[in-house]
Amino acid sequence: MRLVGDLRARARIRDAAVGRFAVDGFGATVRAVAADASVSPGLVMHHFGSKAGLRRECDEHVLALIREAKADRIGQVASGASLLETFASVDEFAPLVGYILRSMQEGGAAGREFVEHMVADAQVYTAEAVAAGVARPSQDEAARVRYLVLSSLGALLLSVTLDPPDDPRDLAATVRRFFDESSGPMLELFTDGFLTTDHMLDEYRQPRTT
Amino acid sequence: MRLVGDLRARARIRDAAVGRFAVDGFGATVRAVAADASVSPGLVMHHFGSKAGLRRECDEHVLALIREAKADRIGQVASGASLLETFASVDEFAPLVGYILRSMQEGGAAGREFVEHMVADAQVYTAEAVAAGVARPSQDEAARVRYLVLSSLGALLLSVTLDPPDDPRDLAATVRRFFDESSGPMLELFTDGFLTTDHMLDEYRQPRTT
DNA sequence: GTCTATATAATGATAGAC
DNA sequence: GTCTATCATTATATAGAC
Secondary structure, X not given: OHHHHHHHHHHXXXXXXXXXXXXXXXXXXXXXXXXXXXXXXXXXXXXXXXXXXXXXXXXXXXXXXXXXXXXXXXXXXXXXXXXXXXXXXXXXXXXXXXXXXXXXXXOOHHHHHHHHHHHHXXXXXXXXXXXXXXXXXXXXXXXXXXXXXXXXXXXXXXXXXXXXXXXXXXXXXHHHHHHHHHHHHHHHHHHHOOEOOOHHHHHHHOOOOO | OHHHHHHHHHHHXXXXXXXXXXXXXXXXXXXXXXXXXXXXXXXXXXXXXOHHHHHHHHHHHHHHHHHHHHHHOOXXXXXXXXXXXXXHHOHHHHHHHHHHHHHHHHOOHHHHHHHHHHHHHHHHHHHHHHHOOOEOOOOOHHHHHHHHHHHHHHHHHHHHHHOOOXXXXXXXXXXXXXXXXXXXXXXXXXXXXXXXXXXXXXXXXXXXXX
């Protein structure tokens, strides 16, 4: 079957590209991707037109997979970072996590969209948590959620970037280590806070009232 | 004076490189640096041996300047992120902030060292704050400080990376915008916390006691 | 010290055979 | 659809004149 063969080659190249980009970053060469997919560099260009075209399809494919996986576990996910932790430990999804981390690192379209989706999701979960009395209400819900997601994902990204695994295939272990080290402090910070009192906070609450 | 002329050219190239790397990332070419310094590409190689050599000297120079500047304002700095905010608003230091952000983004040696220094500093400040009764004590001071620094710097980095200024010279404005948006949520989170109670936290406090 | 000219290597992309 | 061969560009780095 000619069409099936075609689709399978395309998919193989795309999957190889996702893995390569995850491991080496987006500076990875078309040649390396072709080698991983056991095809010629020319075939990559034939199917995707350009490296940018390949990148675009990888972005879309990864985002689609993540959206799909999120739908399967709706309600179970509280923060973007813990989603990535869960994903990283599933072999099948590990390359996706690497790809998304690279995308956040580089500032690409996929990274931005992923973060924005995470913020949107967290907004819903937080509202539910507040309604359930599990989370405290905030002076500015939108700003709080945004900072929580940005800081959680940013801490993970920075941790992985500054201290990457020797073998990039061990990304899952690195992600897990980060969570082992930070889940304690996070819980403590989120429950007790960090400061005792702060005059600036009073001002934040009652701007120019007193 | 031959020696003075030499040193001035070296310094000019190095400063140009810091600025270029800050704006374009470390993929910036030797040619671009040479053009910014108004010298030939050959002269850059003559002075620094290789692009890697140039990079090394930039790393050392930036770290030295930051160490120096930190010494000048000892005790005034609570977190790494607010240090960068202060720096970014001073025109003279703006390229340094860009350089450090790029270095954290790429995972280079300078980024790692900068973060580690920030963690070490924050450890001292936090201990003082706890002693003064301004900050709550923690179950694991080292882990808490590390997470606070990593999340603050990570949130800033991610924010700047995902939504960079149109003109890279407007980095200061972007950094300031991030702080305007997140200082409120940070203060609230740090003072009140986020969750009401959490069973997992009890376990964290008294592991296998009950 | 500084420049011009060039060597060398790698990359994205194209052309055409099969 | 797939490959081989090649082009054009771009990068670091070198050599040697001034």
